[in-house]
Amino acid sequence: MITRHLSNGLCRDSKDFWPHRRGDNIGVNDTWYDEVDFSLCFEDTTILYTICVIFWLLAALRFVFYTKRPPLSFNWLNVAKIVLCVVVIIMGSCDVLKAVVDRIEDNHDVPNYHIISPIVLLLSAAVMIAVVISEKNQGIPSSGIQFCFWGALVIYASVKLRTLILLSRDQREVEDVFRFVT
Numbered sequence: 001m002i003t004r005h006l007s008n009g010l011c012r013d014s015k016d017f018w019p020h021r022r023g024d025n026i027g028v029n030d031t032w033y034d035e036v037d038f039s040l041c042f043e044d045t046t047i048l049y050t051i052c053v054i055f056w057l058l059a060a061l062r063f064v065f066y067t068k069r070p071p072l073s074f075n076w077l078n079v080a081k082i083v084l085c086v087v088v089i090i091m092g093s094c095d096v097l098k099a100v101v102d103r104i105e106d107n108h109d110v111p112n113y114h115i116i117s118p119i120v121l122l123l124s125a126a127v128m129i130a131v132v133i134s135e136k137n138q139g140i141p142s143s144g145i146q147f148c149f150w151g152a153l154v155i156y157a158s159v160k161l162r163t164l165i166l167l168s169r170d171q172r173e174v175e176d177v178f179r180f181v182t
Contacts, residue, residue, distance in 0.1 A: 011041035069139025092118040
């Protein structure tokens with residue numbers, strides 16, 4: 001009941017939230033060999049939010065239990081991490097802006113997760129910048145928290161890209177080119 005309420009608040013309908021086989025619902029006789037996909041809403045909410053919340057918790061623990069070492073100077077790795085975070089912030093801002101414009105101007109039925117998920121990603125990128133700068137000041141060149149976060153985001157983006165490609169193949173067109181690219 002709670003998940004139905006949350007999925008109705010984030011997605012258009014609770015059917016849009018749960019994993020499904022393209023074209024219909026999962027049945028009792030389905031097996032692991034059937035082609036079952038996650039829905040876009042499930043990917044953009046549950047998977048992304050889990051990754052970001054775990055990162056936030058680990059980053060908070062990292063700030064609490066840090067060891068003091070001499071600070072490092074900025075190097076290409078720190079600059080690259082910060083630039084990558086800024087790119088994620090720019091793309092997330094564009095996603096939020098597009099969702100708000102679609103909701104206001106065109107009166108499209110834009111699900112709430114198109115606004116909330118990029119904001120969660122923006123906050124995660126801001127926390128990542130804080131972690132990079134903090135670890136530079138603490139004398140730590142890199143950490144496992146950052147590696148795991150970026151690795152999990154790459155896996156999430158790969159699964160989402162697969163879903164978008166399969167949906168566009170089934171519909172024989174790309175429904176929203178902007179969201180397909182970002």
